[in-house]
Amino acid sequence: MPRPSLKEARRSEILDAYERCVARHGVEGATLEKTAEEAGLARALIRHNVGNKDDLLEAFLDRFLGRASEATEALFKSLPQDDRVATMIEWLFDPQYTDEQEVSVTNALMTAAIERPVLAKRLRAWTSGFIDCIGDELKDAYPDADDDTIDAVATGVSGIYFSFDTQMPLGGIDRLRRSSETAAKLLVSVLGV
Numbered sequence: 001m002p003r004p005s006l007k008e009a010r011r012s013e014i015l016d017a018y019e020r021c022v023a024r025h026g027v028e029g030a031t032l033e034k035t036a037e038e039a040g041l042a043r044a045l046i047r048h049n050v051g052n053k054d055d056l057l058e059a060f061l062d063r064f065l066g067r068a069s070e071a072t073e074a075l076f077k078s079l080p081q082d083d084r085v086a087t088m089i090e091w092l093f094d095p096q097y098t099d100e101q102e103v104s105v106t107n108a109l110m111t112a113a114i115e116r117p118v119l120a121k122r123l124r125a126w127t128s129g130f131i132d133c134i135g136d137e138l139k140d141a142y143p144d145a146d147d148d149t150i151d152a153v154a155t156g157v158s159g160i161y162f163s164f165d166t167q168m169p170l171g172g173i174d175r176l177r178r179s180s181e182t183a184a185k186l187l188v189s190v191l192g193v
Contacts, residue, residue: 010049011059014039018060023104027057027112061119064105065126076133085141085188088134092161093181098168107166131158142191153191157184
């Protein structure tokens with residue numbers, strides 16, 4: 001198996017540094033200078049291996065959304081055969097599955113999307129895919145429920161999840177976790193009526 005090229009390794013190192021900068025400073029504050037400093041590289045190497053700031057954001061976004069999609073796919077593939085929906089809700093609201101840096105990066109991307117329509121479009125597609133995964137699980141568990149109700153419940157569960165997830169970095173939110181999980185379960189329960 002061939003070894004990864006130095007350029008690929010350097011690019012990954014740069015994107016890791018950029019991710020840490022976005023988590024700390026937001027998209028606008030994650031400059032080439034800060035990224036270079038975080039990576040321990042000269043700014044010229046950032047430009048050589050990735051490009052300008054827009055190229056850096058694009059490369060990072062491709063990687064970030066790709067990893068997020070892979071993680072979502074892995075989560076749904078890992079659900080047990082029995083009680084898939086109950087396990088899905090439990091896992092969504094389990095703090096051990098939350099990465100605070102990812103939450104900070106997601107929040108920063110959402111904020112930057114206000115001024116960047118292309119970014120907003122990509123984040124909407126990612127969010128929509130997440131809602132669709134929840135909806136697919138709900139449809140399998142509640143085949144008699146109509147599609148509009150499935151979509152509404154899937155959207156509601158994802159909204160509760162994203163609201164909870166964005167507050168994880170605050171710490172000390174066990175009550176919010178329990179209540180959010182209960183609210184998601186109550187919402188799902190309408191499908192069995």
